Amino acid sequence: MSEVNKDGAEASKKLGGMNILGVLYGFVKKLGTVAAVYMLGYYNLSVAWLITPVIFAVVREEWKKESESKRNIAKAAALSNEKDVILARIDDLPAWVFFPDVERVEWVNRILRQVWPNMNNWTKGLLKESIEPxxxxxLESYKxxxxxxDKMILGxxxxxxxxxxxxxRNIDRNEVIMDMDLFYAGDCDISFFxxxxxxxxxxxxxxxxxRVVMKPLISSMPLFGGLQLFxxxxxxxxxxxxxxxxLLDMPGLSDLLRRVVVEQIANMMxxxxxxxxxxxxxxxxxxxxxPEPEGVLRVHVVEAKHLMKKDISMLGKGKSDPYAVVSLGAQEFRTPIIDNNVNPxxxxxxxxxxxxxxxQLxxxxxxxxDPGFPGVQNDDFLGRTTxxxxxxxxxxxxxxxxxxxxxxxGMLHVRMMWMELSKYSTDLKAAIAETQELRVTSMSTALLMVFxxxxxxxxxxxxxxxxxPFVIVSVGKKEERTTMQFRNPNPVWEQGFTFLVGNPEHDTVHVKVVDQKTEKLLGLFSYPLTQLLNAPDMELESQPFRLAQxxxxxxxxxSLQLRIMKAGKTEGDSASLVATETDGAGVTVADKELEPLLPETGKTLPGTPGESTPTPVSKFLSKESLRQGSSTSLPSLPLAEESVSVGAPAPTAELSPLPAASELRNRTTSSTSSAGEAGLGRIQLTLRYSIQRxxxxxVIHKVAxxxxxxxxxIPDPYVKLYLLPERSKESKRKTETVKDNCNPVYDQxxxxxxxxxxxxxxQLEVSVVTRKGFFSSGSPIMGQVVLSLADYDLTKAITSWFDLQPEVARE
Incomplete structure (x- = not known):
């Protein structure tokens, strides 16, 4: 009985001690709150200094709970057997559930379970040698x-x-190709400094x-010469x-570390x-x-329409500052940012x-x-297509x-072209002509593979x-580096790289061997690609080259291989393209037929003039097609005067017919000395539409x-353009000003x-404007002409004189 009383007394003492500690903790907590509020008032600080950390801590805690819940579900799916996985959520189902040609390989998973403990050493070496540097x-680029x-355990x-x-099907007989739906949700323990x-x-x-590629097939064990994993x-x-x-595991900052990890995996496989x-x-x-590229995909991101408004202004929803990102495997390209525009x-x-x-998608x-910390995803998502x-x-x-x-x-206008790789140097002339037609300096004509x-x-x-030693290989502005070989005067790298070449007739591949510790140049070699053009099949295999210096x-x-890029053959009509939706793992979920949509309506309009018909690039605006092109079916007007196309970028063509209502307004006379029907002068223009670009x-040639x-x-004239019906700042274009001249020549x-x-x-509004106010009581516009673009076949270049008319009154 005394022992019971003793235990009760000890329990009451502990309870009393806990109550005292609880009271003290509550007192200190309330005292700290009062002190914080007092300090805010004493130093005239905003209450936001107290509320912001609290809100931030709550948001971070909720975000961590959501992330931890997802990871726990994925880990449970990784531990489950095949029967249990069938009952899992739709996101955790294996690939064979969706696709009938994907086979179940539960026996492989049982083998992996047995050999898993022995894979730890191999993983440790891979992390230390390849991923760590x-x-x-x-991370050094982010300071x-x-x-x-420090420690690497797979779990x-x-x-x-x-x-x-x-x-x-449709594979080389000397290789075996298989795709594996890979999933790892382990309890690894990796520590770092x-x-x-x-x-x-x-x-x-x-x-x-x-994807696992086993090649080449050989007649001795192990029957495959090697593997390619990617x-x-x-x-x-x-x-x-x-x-x-x-502390970094919060929305925004954690994106930085995840991006670095994704980049390293992408750079490796x-x-x-x-x-x-x-x-x-x-x-x-x-x-x-x-490297073994099958071809090159040329992508033209033209524009977008009706994007979501994400920026907030004083009056509510503002606009957006959109940019687009094109991704193909580990390759990523980013367009410029267009400020305050939902129709960029x-x-x-x-x-x-x-x-x-x-x-491949x-x-x-x-x-x-949106502005923010470098490397952190601060931007708002506006949509995607695949x-x-x-x-x-x-x-x-x-x-x-x-x-x-x-x-x-939101809608996106995109154009894509498949470029085949040719081993014939005779295709280079056509490739150069094509890039010149595009007038885009970043376009390439060839692909160089360096081993x-x-x-x-x-x-x-x-x-x-x-x-x-390590090697730096560069072509143009692109530079690639091999790994470093430690303390070795006879290093073996065995690494391959691929370069896009602007013009092989002018470009050179530069090779430098450098010591990593001292950064001393150990040797230099340069090889003009014109020499490779004359080699058999444009290839050199395992050739020794002497290093200078x-x-x-x-x-x-x-080993060097050069391939010329040529436009792939067009099969059928490009009026539709299969867009593919994928799940997070890149596994195809559904295919959907998409048809070309006009941005104004968003509806399919088959047979409209806006539809694009696929045409080989070599035929775009060629002289032969202009000379031999079919004549228009509309009743033709009397021929205009023969134009002199000074500085025009395309061959001269006749003026296409206009509707009867516009004949008088845009009439062309047979005398270049005429001041036009209204006596305001005349302007010579070239109009054309480039389907490829x-x-x-x-082209504004001259005003007479x-x-x-x-x-x-004497007037100081310049020419100003607007696209109607909307006369917006974005559609405004103008030439240079020619001082003191009634017959200015621009050729711009x-x-x-x-x-x-x-x-x-x-419609195209063309106005001749003077910077001098000799029309003191009127407008500086000396004359203008409005052209309806639908009245012309602009796939053919049109060069002609147009009479300037009085200024059209604006509403």
Missing amino acids: NVRTS MYGFRF SIPLRIGGVKVYD LSGVRGGIKDFQIHGMM FLNNPVIDFNLVGVAD VLPNKLPIKLSDLVPARLLKI KWDFWCEAMVSSLNQ VSLEVWDW FDVSNVKKKGQVDLWVDLQEAKH VDSAKQLPEARPAKNPD SGPDTKIFL QRLII NLPLKDPAY TLEYVMSQGELNSK
């Missing part, structure tokens, strides 16, 4: 230094294969479609930061990058490691190398730019208006010390016989980016 370099891995949850598809602070990564997850598109990646790095594994010494490394016109061109036609995303590259290849070229997905509204094999007898970087016997071994091109009302005030080209379908609804 690249992550360190990427974060000293990154290194007990193995990799999981959701399904396998083996290709048996960054800027002297220790952090960690747990619950790392990755989901994507990985992701077709960027995989979905997520992880949880722990330790001091947990997302197309066009591949991870080669050599299995047999009978196979040269060049067959596995040299980018006229942006880019070229992406395609290494696999099967299942090109994605176009539109974003609203296309299957193989469908673009079948069409040859496509020109589409597409609705943006995952957005309330850096090895070097021999490199000089010492320091006395009695072997160098740590090095030892007398120092050589580097390279999606541009309306106007402007009236001189006062000899003391002005352009508008617009789709062919828009021509039917636009």
Whole structure:
């Protein structure tokens, strides 16, 4: 009985102690709150200094709960067997559930479960040797230094294969290709140091479609000479930061670390990058490691319409500052930012190398730019669209208006062209002519593949010390680097790179061997690509080249291949294109037929003049097509005077007929000395529409016989253009001013980016304006002419004189 009383007394003492501590904690908490409010008032600080950290902490906590919940669900799916996975959420279902040609491989998952503990050493070496130096370099660009891995443990949850598809059609007989739905949601434990602070990564997850290429087939074991591993598109990646790095695990800052991780995986094994594994010494490394692009996809992001308004102004919803991002595998291209515009016109061109036609997707995303911390995703999402590259290849070229997905509204005008790779140097002339027609300096005519094999007898970087050499290969502005070989005068790199070449007749490939520690140049080599044009099939295989500024016997071994880009053959009509929707892992979910949409209505209008008909690039605006083009079916007017096309970018053509109501207004006379019907002078113009460049091109040649009302005030004329019906600031164009002249000569080209379908609804207002006020009581506009673009066949160049008319009254 006494023992019971003793235990009760001790329990009451503990309870009393806990109550005292609780009272003290509550007192200190309330005292701290009162002190904080007092300090805010004492120093005249805003209450926002107190509320903002509280709100920020609550938002961060809720975000972490949501992220942790997703990771736990994915981890549970990775641990489940096949029967349990069937009952999971739709997002966690394996690929074989969606696609009948994807086979279940649960027996592979059981094997992986057994060998998983033995994969830890291989993973540790991969992280330390390949990923760590690249992550360190990427973080240094954001002023974060000293990154290194400390501990790397894979954990007990193995990799999981959701399904396998083996290709048996339209492939090389000397290789085996299969796609694996790869899913890893493990309990790994990775720790690292960054800027002297220790952090960690747990619950790392990755989901994507990985392709395995086994080639070449050989007659001895293991029957395959090697493997190529790569992701077709960027995989979905997520992880949880722990330790001091947990402070960065919040919306915005965590995006920076995730972006760096995604970039490193993309640089290592997302197309066009591949991870080669050599299995047999009978196979040269060049067959596995040299780049093998199947072609080049040329993308033209023309414009967008009716985008969402994301910026907030004083009066409510403002506009957006949109830009577009084009992604193909690890390749990413970004358009310029157009400020305060929901109908931007980018006229942006880019070229992406395609290494696999099967299942590779090109994605176009539109974003609203917002200022913020560099490297952090501050921008607002405006929508995306995705296309299957193989469908673009079948069409040859496509020109589409597409609705943006995952957005309330918005449309994107995009044009794509498939470029084949030719090993005939005779195709170069046509490729150069095509890029000149585009008038885009960034376009390429050829593709160069460089394989850096090895070097021999490199000089010492320091006395009695072997160098740590790496190679820098550059063509034009692009530069690529090999890995560093430690303390080796005879290094073997075996790395391949691909370069887009503007003009092989003028470009040169430069190779430099550098010591990493001293940054000393160990050798230099330059090779003009004109020499490669004359080589058999434009190839050089494992050739030794002597390095300049090095030892007398120092050589580097390279393989070079040059391919000319030529427009792919057009199959059928480009009036439709298969756009592909995918899940987060890049697995195709559904295909959908899209038809060209006119931006004004958003409806399909088959048979309208706005539809684009695929035409080989070599036929765009060629002289033969202009000379031999079919005549118009409309009743023709009497021929205008023969024009002199001074400085015109295209051949001269006759003026297309106009409707009867416009004949008098835009009449052309047979005498260039005439001042026109209204006595206000005449203007000579060239008009044409470039289908390839999606541009309306106007050449202002000259103005003749402007009236001189006062000899003391000779006009200073210039020409101003507007696109009607809206007379907006964006559609305004003007020439230079010619001083004291009634017969000014300009020969100046002005352009508008617009789709062919828009021509039917636009008018061009051409005004001759003076900067002198000799019309003191009137307008500075001396005369103007309004042309309805629908009345002309602008695919043919039109050069003619037009009578200037009095200014049209504006409403």
